[in-house]
Amino acid sequence: xxxxxxxxxxxxxxxxxxxxxxxxxxxxxxxxxxxxxxxxxxxxxxxxxxxxxxxxxxxxxxxxxxxxxxxxxxxxxxxxxxxxxxxxxxxxxxxxxxxxxxxxxxxxxxxxxxxxxxxxxxxxxxxxxxxxxxxxxxxxxxxxxxxxxxxxxxxxxxxxxxxxxxxxxxxxxxxxxxxxxxxxxxxxxxxxxxxxxxxxxxxxxxxxxxxxxxxxxxxxxxxxxxxxxxxxxxxxxxxxxxxxxxxxxxxxxxxxxxxxxxxxxxxxxxxxxxxxxxxxxxxxxxxxxxxxxxxxxxxxxxxxxxxxxxxxxxxxxxxxxxxxxxxxxxxxxxxxxxxxxxxxxxxxxxxxxxxx
Ligand SMILES: Nc1ncnc2c1ncn2[C@@H]1O[C@H](COP(=O)(O)OP(=O)(O)OP(=O)(O)O)[C@@H](O)[C@H]1O
Ligand SMILES: [Mg+2]
Numbered sequence: 001x002x003x004x005x006x007x008x009x010x011x012x013x014x015x016x017x018x019x020x021x022x023x024x025x026x027x028x029x030x031x032x033x034x035x036x037x038x039x040x041x042x043x044x045x046x047x048x049x050x051x052x053x054x055x056x057x058x059x060x061x062x063x064x065x066x067x068x069x070x071x072x073x074x075x076x077x078x079x080x081x082x083x084x085x086x087x088x089x090x091x092x093x094x095x096x097x098x099x100x101x102x103x104x105x106x107x108x109x110x111x112x113x114x115x116x117x118x119x120x121x122x123x124x125x126x127x128x129x130x131x132x133x134x135x136x137x138x139x140x141x142x143x144x145x146x147x148x149x150x151x152x153x154x155x156x157x158x159x160x161x162x163x164x165x166x167x168x169x170x171x172x173x174x175x176x177x178x179x180x181x182x183x184x185x186x187x188x189x190x191x192x193x194x195x196x197x198x199x200x201x202x203x204x205x206x207x208x209x210x211x212x213x214x215x216x217x218x219x220x221x222x223x224x225x226x227x228x229x230x231x232x233x234x235x236x237x238x239x240x241x242x243x244x245x246x247x248x249x250x251x252x253x254x255x256x257x258x259x260x261x262x263x264x265x266x267x268x269x270x271x272x273x274x275x276x277x278x279x280x281x282x283x284x285x286x287x288x289x290x291x292x293x294x295x296x297x298x299x300x301x302x303x304x305x306x307x308x309x310x311x312x313x314x315x316x317x318x319x320x321x322x323x324x325x326x327x328x329x330x331x332x333x334x335x336x337x338x339x340x341x342x343x344x345x346x347x348x349x350x351x352x353x354x355x356x
Pocket of ligand 1: 284291299304318
């Protein structure tokens, strides 16, 4: 409230007489907000800021009545209310996906009778939504394992401890749930460290051989599902300029998904080849379950999982690909997916090549 009052006082103090319009124009040119000045008959004296176009007001409106056919009725009502009450009026107006806070201020200048300030809050609101979703996603992801652990502990306490076989089964499951939670926390910390820039990328020349050791680390996982992994490096593939351990993580997350979302007996290929203009291209190809076309745009979002993977409790929290995208983009690279349901998926990563 305090800011509003001081704002009103300031504007009234600065627009009392004829030069006010000239002054307003200068102020408008440095303001981040949209600004509209009207005379007592609602003739537009000044219209500044692209946001105004969302309410049907633009350069062409200057010299014309605000009550022309194009003006958004909500803006008209607000101006009218400010005039009638001789008090500042404020409201939110949504238009074309933009969330704007619009404020009409009656002033007592010689020419200007009403000032309208307009602020596009869409980005701030979007960030607020992301934060809220984030918290609710984290809580949701933790609720299932926490509930499971609690129920199993209660069952043990209620007597299952005496049944050696059941007890050992419960204890194993508790440990498994704890492992999932620990993994999720690790991924979350990793994401936030990357985003906050706390752990900057350590750029160096990374030969592909160093990167491809990650394949051998995951091979036992694939073998347990009778899957084969082949590696093909095209001749002339350059080394990568990047952070070796982060790039290893990219490959691990992609490969881990390929193994997870490919049925037993399936086949996975890791390919590397020279790319355009000083880049190297890595591909992770599987012949697994694939991703529906409508989902392909969302898989890189945090916590996003396909409905089918959502049903499999405790199998990952949907953070792996968000980390992949962050790391790759942090390298100035790009990651994309090409997939056909029931046929398989190909993830393509383009990274800067090291200068030899
Ligand atoms: N190779 C793939 N084949 C089919 N679907 C995939 C593949 N990779 C990812 N997906 C889909 O994208 C979703 C998001 O993947 P992501 O790696 O971010 O999460 P996750 O594997 O479910 O969990 P986490 O990686 O955190 O353990 C997966 O849940 C799955 O639905
Ligand atoms: Mg994953």
